[in-house]
Amino acid sequence: MSHAESLQRSDVIELNPMFLFRWEEAQNAYVLLYPEGLVKLNTSAGEILSAVAETAAVGDLLDRLTKTYNNEDIAEDVLAFLEASHERGWIRVKR
Amino acid sequence: MSAAGSESSVDHRDAGEVKVDGRGLPLWLLLELTYKCPLKCSWCNNPLDFDRYQDELTTAEWAGVLRQGRRLGSLQLGFSGGEPVLRRDLEELVGEANQLGYYTNLITSGMGLNPTRLAALQRAGLKQIQLSLQACDAELNNRLVGVDAYAQKIAAARAIKAQGFPMVLNIPVSRYNIDQTPELLALAEELGVEYVEFANLQYYNWALLNRSDLLPTREQIARAEAAVAEARARLGRRMTIYFVITDYYDTRPKACMKGWGNIHLTIGPDGAALPCQEARVIKGLEFPNVREHDLGWIWHESPVFKKFRGEEWMREPCRSCDERGHDYGGCRCQAFLLTGDAANTDPVCSRSPHHHIVEEAVMAAMVERPQQRLIMRQRGLNLA
Numbered sequence: 001m002s003h004a005e006s007l008q009r010s011d012v013i014e015l016n017p018m019f020l021f022r023w024e025e026a027q028n029a030y031v032l033l034y035p036e037g038l039v040k041l042n043t044s045a046g047e048i049l050s051a052v053a054e055t056a057a058v059g060d061l062l063d064r065l066t067k068t069y070n071n072e073d074i075a076e077d078v079l080a081f082l083e084a085s086h087e088r089g090w091i092r093v094k095r
Numbered sequence: 096m097s098a099a100g101s102e103s104s105v106d107h108r109d110a111g112e113v114k115v116d117g118r119g120l121p122l123w124l125l126l127e128l129t130y131k132c133p134l135k136c137s138w139c140n141n142p143l144d145f146d147r148y149q150d151e152l153t154t155a156e157w158a159g160v161l162r163q164g165r166r167l168g169s170l171q172l173g174f175s176g177g178e179p180v181l182r183r184d185l186e187e188l189v190g191e192a193n194q195l196g197y198y199t200n201l202i203t204s205g206m207g208l209n210p211t212r213l214a215a216l217q218r219a220g221l222k223q224i225q226l227s228l229q230a231c232d233a234e235l236n237n238r239l240v241g242v243d244a245y246a247q248k249i250a251a252a253r254a255i256k257a258q259g260f261p262m263v264l265n266i267p268v269s270r271y272n273i274d275q276t277p278e279l280l281a282l283a284e285e286l287g288v289e290y291v292e293f294a295n296l297q298y299y300n301w302a303l304l305n306r307s308d309l310l311p312t313r314e315q316i317a318r319a320e321a322a323v324a325e326a327r328a329r330l331g332r333r334m335t336i337y338f339v340i341t342d343y344y345d346t347r348p349k350a351c352m353k354g355w356g357n358i359h360l361t362i363g364p365d366g367a368a369l370p371c372q373e374a375r376v377i378k379g380l381e382f383p384n385v386r387e388h389d390l391g392w393i394w395h396e397s398p399v400f401k402k403f404r405g406e407e408w409m410r411e412p413c414r415s416c417d418e419r420g421h422d423y424g425g426c427r428c429q430a431f432l433l434t435g436d437a438a439n440t441d442p443v444c445s446r447s448p449h450h451h452i453v454e455e456a457v458m459a460a461m462v463e464r465p466q467q468r469l470i471m472r473q474r475g476l477n478l479a
Binding site for chain 2: 026
């Protein structure tokens with residue numbers, strides 16, 4: 001898989017409006033629904049995408065999550081997950 | 096987000112995805128709102144006696160199915176047919192489904208799908224549309240569907256994109272249209288669709304009647320696959336292309352419905368609950384009806400849904416096969432249609448003692464023969 005451009009802290013991101021992201025009680029997990037498919041997310045992925053739904057810029061989102069969990073070290077992992085999500089078309093950069 | 100805290104990290108290699116095993120839930124719910132359709136496709140997957148099913152569920156009955164389905168854990172919802180757009184309550188049902196939290200898919204021929212109805216469907220919360228197209232020229236397309244449909248389909252495709260829906264262009268593939276693969280890909284690109292699905296026909300019902308005339312040759316499939324590979328390399332993420340080859344050319348069966356009664360539930364126009372759209376071809380099964388039974392009982396308890404669930408029902412060679420967990424023994428309908436017993440191994444499998452039936456069908460389709468006439472979908476077909 002080719003690599004998408006790296007996300008910048010100033011990039012304003014949003015969930016791809018083609019995807020439906022929400023909590024699904026029966027799966028006890030966040031799910032992403034899209035044309036003819038669905039993905040069940042692990043806890044971390046689900047919480048990061050929840051934050052994407054509420055926060056605009058990548059930098060703000062990283063600050064918010066590191067503060068919430070009081071751990072600077074997660075920023076790198078969160079960014080890597082966001083880039084993977086971008087690559088898969090789950091999130092997109094607003095222009 | 097405890098997992099991303101001190102001791103662990105987000106696993107970005109799989110992008111946070113965990114396996115959806117369904118947990119025994121009917122994640123996919125398909126509603127065949129009607130068997131009525133303006134098209135006469137010779138590969139239609141509706142029953143040969145489709146015109147017997149006139150007593151369609153009412154709006155209120157379908158709404159009840161939707162509510163029960165969500166309680167059971169259904170997530171992906173397809174509105175299909177026949178042609179679902181023929182139901183005037185489609186918008187109402189989409190609205191109900193959307194409110195309940197389904198991801199709503201419309202599976203349509205495009206006939207009758209005008210901008211007014213598209214706008215209403217969008218207001219109701221419809222998420223995506225799968226539109227069928229049979230060829231990239233009017234002459235062939237119209238010949239294959241038996242009516243003048245091409246212009247309406249292209250207009251529908253443009254209207255769907257103008258309305259902003261994500262769209263799957265579904266091309267039922269036979270020997271008649273497979274050589275148009277490069278042109279169909281170019282047309283899909285021009286229309287701006289996100290997904291193209293080359294759906295090689297599955298041979299049940301009408302398609303089975305016409306099998307020797309519809310089955311493409313191995314050479315045709317190889318050329319089409321090469322065109323698809325070229326387009327994938329060129330288009331990258333702009334368009335996703337699915338190309339599913341006819342299982343007759345495989346040596347292992349498809350993991351049909353990911354197993355009987357595992358994740359998929361179809362409701363027919365008359366309210367019959369089916370483990371797959373084709374299941375009525377298996378004679379001797381009595382399908383429970385949503386007019387008489389609760390969907391939860393149908394899914395979890397009814398004899399039909401338990402009949403081929405899991406592995407207990409399997410015979411040799413499936414029973415001791417190390418691949419049974421991947422393909423679930425293949426397709427029960429195909430096993431019934433080709434061997435006469437739905438509990439047999441799908442004869443597509445080269446380990447099946449009946450595999451010669453599939454090989455003979457391929458051979459029969461390849462021999463030179465006078466031009467056959469396709470049997471188009473029609474009422475009152477008398478096969479006697």
